[in-house]
Amino acid sequence: MVSFLCAAVIAGMPLLFATLGELITEKAGNLNLGVEGMMLMGASCGFIAGYITGNPIAAILAAIIAGGIGAAIYAFLTITLMSNQVVTGLALTIFGTGFASFVGKDYVGKVLPDTIKTFFMKVEIPGLSDIPVIGPMFFKQDIFAYGGYVIIILISIYLYKTRKGLNLRAVGENAASADASGINVTLYKYVHILIGGALCGLGGAYMSLVTVPVWQEGVTGGRGWIAVALVIFASWNPVKAFAGSLLFGGLSILGIRLQSMGIHISQYLVDMLPYLATVVVLILSTYKSRKEDQPPKDLGNAYFREER
Amino acid sequence: MINITKREDLSKQKGIIIRIAAIILSILFTGIFINLLGYNSIDVFYNMVTGALGSEMRLQKTIVKAIPIAVASLGILVAFKMKFWNIGGEGQIMMGAMAATFVALNLDGFPRALTLVLMMLAAFFFGAVWAFIPAFFKVKCGTNETIFTLMMNYIAIKWITYLQFGPWKDPNAGGFPKIATYPDNAVLPEVFGINIGWIITIIAAVIVYIFMNHTKKGYEISVVGESLATAKYAGMNVKMVIITAMLVSGGLCGLTGMIMSSSIEKTLTIYLSNGIGYTAIITAWLSGLSAPFAVISSFAFAVLIQGGKFIQIALQVPASVADMIQGMILFFVLGSEFFTRYKISFKGQKGGEK
Numbered sequence: 001m002v003s004f005l006c007a008a009v010i011a012g013m014p015l016l017f018a019t020l021g022e023l024i025t026e027k028a029g030n031l032n033l034g035v036e037g038m039m040l041m042g043a044s045c046g047f048i049a050g051y052i053t054g055n056p057i058a059a060i061l062a063a064i065i066a067g068g069i070g071a072a073i074y075a076f077l078t079i080t081l082m083s084n085q086v087v088t089g090l091a092l093t094i095f096g097t098g099f100a101s102f103v104g105k106d107y108v109g110k111v112l113p114d115t116i117k118t119f120f121m122k123v124e125i126p127g128l129s130d131i132p133v134i135g136p137m138f139f140k141q142d143i144f145a146y147g148g149y150v151i152i153i154l155i156s157i158y159l160y161k162t163r164k165g166l167n168l169r170a171v172g173e174n175a176a177s178a179d180a181s182g183i184n185v186t187l188y189k190y191v192h193i194l195i196g197g198a199l200c201g202l203g204g205a206y207m208s209l210v211t212v213p214v215w216q217e218g219v220t221g222g223r224g225w226i227a228v229a230l231v232i233f234a235s236w237n238p239v240k241a242f243a244g245s246l247l248f249g250g251l252s253i254l255g256i257r258l259q260s261m262g263i264h265i266s267q268y269l270v271d272m273l274p275y276l277a278t279v280v281v282l283i284l285s286t287y288k289s290r291k292e293d294q295p296p297k298d299l300g301n302a303y304f305r306e307e308r
Numbered sequence: 309m310i311n312i313t314k315r316e317d318l319s320k321q322k323g324i325i326i327r328i329a330a331i332i333l334s335i336l337f338t339g340i341f342i343n344l345l346g347y348n349s350i351d352v353f354y355n356m357v358t359g360a361l362g363s364e365m366r367l368q369k370t371i372v373k374a375i376p377i378a379v380a381s382l383g384i385l386v387a388f389k390m391k392f393w394n395i396g397g398e399g400q401i402m403m404g405a406m407a408a409t410f411v412a413l414n415l416d417g418f419p420r421a422l423t424l425v426l427m428m429l430a431a432f433f434f435g436a437v438w439a440f441i442p443a444f445f446k447v448k449c450g451t452n453e454t455i456f457t458l459m460m461n462y463i464a465i466k467w468i469t470y471l472q473f474g475p476w477k478d479p480n481a482g483g484f485p486k487i488a489t490y491p492d493n494a495v496l497p498e499v500f501g502i503n504i505g506w507i508i509t510i511i512a513a514v515i516v517y518i519f520m521n522h523t524k525k526g527y528e529i530s531v532v533g534e535s536l537a538t539a540k541y542a543g544m545n546v547k548m549v550i551i552t553a554m555l556v557s558g559g560l561c562g563l564t565g566m567i568m569s570s571s572i573e574k575t576l577t578i579y580l581s582n583g584i585g586y587t588a589i590i591t592a593w594l595s596g597l598s599a600p601f602a603v604i605s606s607f608a609f610a611v612l613i614q615g616g617k618f619i620q621i622a623l624q625v626p627a628s629v630a631d632m633i634q635g636m637i638l639f640f641v642l643g644s645e646f647f648t649r650y651k652i653s654f655k656g657q658k659g660g661e662k
Contacts, residue, residue: 031454033395037635073639081646086393086454087593088642090586095635101628102345225458232455268470275462282456286449295452 002136004250004257009141010211012249014039014203014220016148018227019234019241020155021067021199026231027159028192029172029298030078033089035200036224037096038070042201043208044100047215050112056119059209060144060202067201068194070096075193079186082302093224101217112213120144120210144210151199155238168192172296175303185303200224229278235285236295248274313651323648327596330644334637341632347625356630359618360611366618368501372572374610375505376401376564380588381595381602382516383560387439388589389520389597390533390553392446396439396457397561398585399464403438404431404562405569406468409476409487409576412494412569420493427494427566435562436555438464443554447547461585469578476576489575496571503571509603512560517599519556529553561585587613590638609634 018035025032032038045066050059074092077083120142128139138149159165170178171188179185207219226248233248234240251274255267285294339349360370380397387394407430415423442456471487478488496503520526528549532539539546564584569576591609595601616630 033454077639077642081643082649083642083645084593086395087589087638090395090589091635091638091642094586094590094631095639098628098631098633098635102626102632105626105628222462225462229455229459232452266470266474268466268473271469272463272466275459275466279456279459279463282451282459283445283449286451 004253006136006140007253008246008250009138009145010249011253012245012247013145013148014206014211014223015227015230015248016152016242016245017203017206018200018224019203019230019245020151020238021196021203022227022231023196023234023236023238023241024155024192024199025071025196026236026296026299027168027172028189028196029175029296029301029303030075030189030193031085031089031300032071032074032092032193032196033086033228034070034074034092034096034224035089035227036220036222037093037099038067038197038200039096039204039207039220039224039227040100040218041070041096041204042067043204043219044104044215046201046205047112047208048103048107050116050209051107051110051215054113054115056116056209059116060205063201063205063209064198065201067197067199067204069197070201071193071197074197075190078302079189079193082304085300085302097218100219104215104217107215108217110215112209116209117213120213142210144206152238152242159238169296172298175298175301179303189303200227203227226274229275232285232295233278233281247277251277323596326644326648327641330640331637334640335633337640338629338633338636341636342625342629347623352619352623352625352629355619355622356615357611359622360614364501366614370610370614371502371506371607373614374607375503375509375571376568376584377588377591377609378509378603378606379505379512379567380561380564380584381592381606382512382599383435383557383564384588384592385595385597385599385602386516386520386529386553386560387557388533388592390529390550392443392533392550392554392557393454394439394442394457394554394557395454395586395589396442396460396558397564397588398581398583399457399461400435400438400558400561401565401568401581401585402461402464402468404435404565405576405580406464406471406565407431407434407562408494408566408569409490412490413488416491416493418493420497423493424496424570427570428563431562431566432559433562435565436559439554439558439561440551443551447550465578468576468580472576472578487576490570494570495574496567503567505567505571508563508567512563513599513603516556516560520599525549525552561588564588587634590634594638594641 018039022032022035042063046059046063049062050056070092074088077088078085122140122142125139159169167178167183168188171183171185175185204220208215212219230241230244230248234244251270255270258265258270259267339353342349342352359366361367380401384394384397408427411427411430412423415426438460442451442453442460445451445456446453473485476487478486480488496505498504499507520529528539528544531542531544532546532549536546565581568580573580587609591605592602594605612630612634616627619625619629620627
């Protein structure tokens with residue numbers, strides 16, 4: 001059971017980064033469906049940088065930059081040129097998928113150097129890792145995962161406890177009002193979409209650097225799309241996003257586990273659960289009256305000052 | 309100072325010119341990119357075009373590829389015209405293919421024409437049902453259709469996987485997890501060496517064109533897309549309009565699934581659609597949501613896909629180049645739309661404006 005929970009945390013990590021990335025993006029009022037593309041860009045560039053340099057920091061930086069570049073294309077099109085966010089996001093996913101398999105074609109099947117593998121080995125945090133269940137689950141993980149915990153805390157504080165976070169939420173709720181109160185809407189959108197892209201890139205890199213340190217095409221396997229759904233599942237709350245990532249990570253490996261335990265339920269029906277759960281959450285969330293559970297009001301709308 | 313104003317009076321010609329300019333720019337841009345990566349871009353493009361259109365057989369293959377993209381695009385554009393972001397084409401295609409397969413495998417011995425018509429009806433119906441679910445919740449509780457339709461894709465694909473590995477597994481395949489191949493009476497006949505999907509495409513395009521431009525329902529769909537407030541003020545039954553449009557949209561995607569399963573694969577597999585539902589969104593958008601142009605842009609994309617496969621063999625250039633070109637073209641066209649909707653004027657500092 002504990003080993004299952006540990007595996008669930010690992011399976012949930014790429015989802016966590018990508019979900020937080022999309023969450024930040026959506027808080028700025030932009031729906032970016034290019035998560036899968038940005039993850040793949042991050043995964044491929046991170047892997048290649050790691051393979052060439054053998055330096056884990058270089059690998060992570062490359063992933064951040066690659067995800068950020070993907071997001072920059074999206075940001076320029078949707079903010080400055082006010083293009084349709086849905087279609088632009090889809091274009092980014094197609095572009096990112098092609099980009100990743102193109103730049104990664106010479107690396108298929110290649111294994112990362114040991115310097116990186118050892119860097120991302122599991123590290124026990126003394127004291128905390130002795131707590132039953134929770135210890136081995138959360139505090140016997142790799143350094144990348146610990147980074148994920150830190151980011152959840154940072155984003156939570158940023159969104160709910162700082163002036164800038166409040167401004168950001170204002171931009172997402174009502175760009176025109178935010179503009180009127182002197183917030184630089186364009187700048188806020190750009191910055192947070194870029195941060196979001198960088199996080200998605202990290203999510204992809206987790207797959208290619210930690211989960212499977214071997215390059216393979218389409219390594220993210222549709223996780224970017226689950227991340228888009230998870231943002232809704234988590235009702236735009238970073239802490240709930242963490243819980244959701246663990247749950248979805250667990251569900252994604254549940255089928256195989258059940259089979260090995262001799263329980264004969266089709267793995268494919270179990271695989272369906274995360275998506276069914278999202279649909280149910282989607283429907284239920286429309287009945288929720290609590291304001292903080294609702295999507296940012298201006299989500300998906302381009303902001304053109306003269307149309308106020 | 310740069311001044312941006314909304315444009316109201318753009319001639320159709322100018323719009324088309326801007327679009328074509330964007331496509332040319334995107335090709336130039338990708339060309340430079342390909343060169344930077346150490347390939348000869350002229351060679352790559354030349355081989356892509358000849359690989360897709362260079363001989364009768366290649367052209368036939370390209371058209372076969374274009375058919376499902378075109379029919380799905382027609383479906384997608386009906387929903388998009390209403391600003392209902394149906395990105396669930398993939399799932400609707402799969403469910404349509406499932407229904408067609410059920411008919412095909414259970415009606416052995418029926419006359420061919422009857423079997424095929426029943427398959428089409430079943431596929432249309434199931435695609436429509438799969439689209440109805442998100443549409444229903446959209447009008448009932450206002451759920452976000454983008455995510456809902458997307459989730460329906462995954463549910464459909466997992467469901468088909470379950471069928472393929474479980475109840476529908478062909479017992480004669482020696483334990484190999486595949487669904488039985490269609491009997492001959494369930495396979496689309498060929499005309500001019502291409503399955504009659506191309507005739508269905510043309511008929512569907514004409515019907516969608518007439519539906520969208522010359523019927524009351526079609527008009528209502530575009531009004532709902534333009535302005536919900538106007539539609540309500542004019543006394544339209546907005547909920548019914550949304551449901552109808554999604555039934556048509558999903559139905560056409562379902563029909564796509566039938567055409568694919570009955571011509572290309574001759575069975576149902578989890579890889580049947582393989583992203584056509586997403587590609588169709590792009591082609592629909594590139595066409596400016598117009599039925600005849602959707603057929604043209606679908607063909608252009610089939611050239612890209614087919615050409616991409618060809619350069620992989622001919623020049624050892626990975627087919628993913630074609631994916632990147634697709635993304636690039638779309639980026640440029642999306643960007644160019646700014647110039648069709650807004651006017652930019654440059655004004656001197658003296659003009660009193662800040």
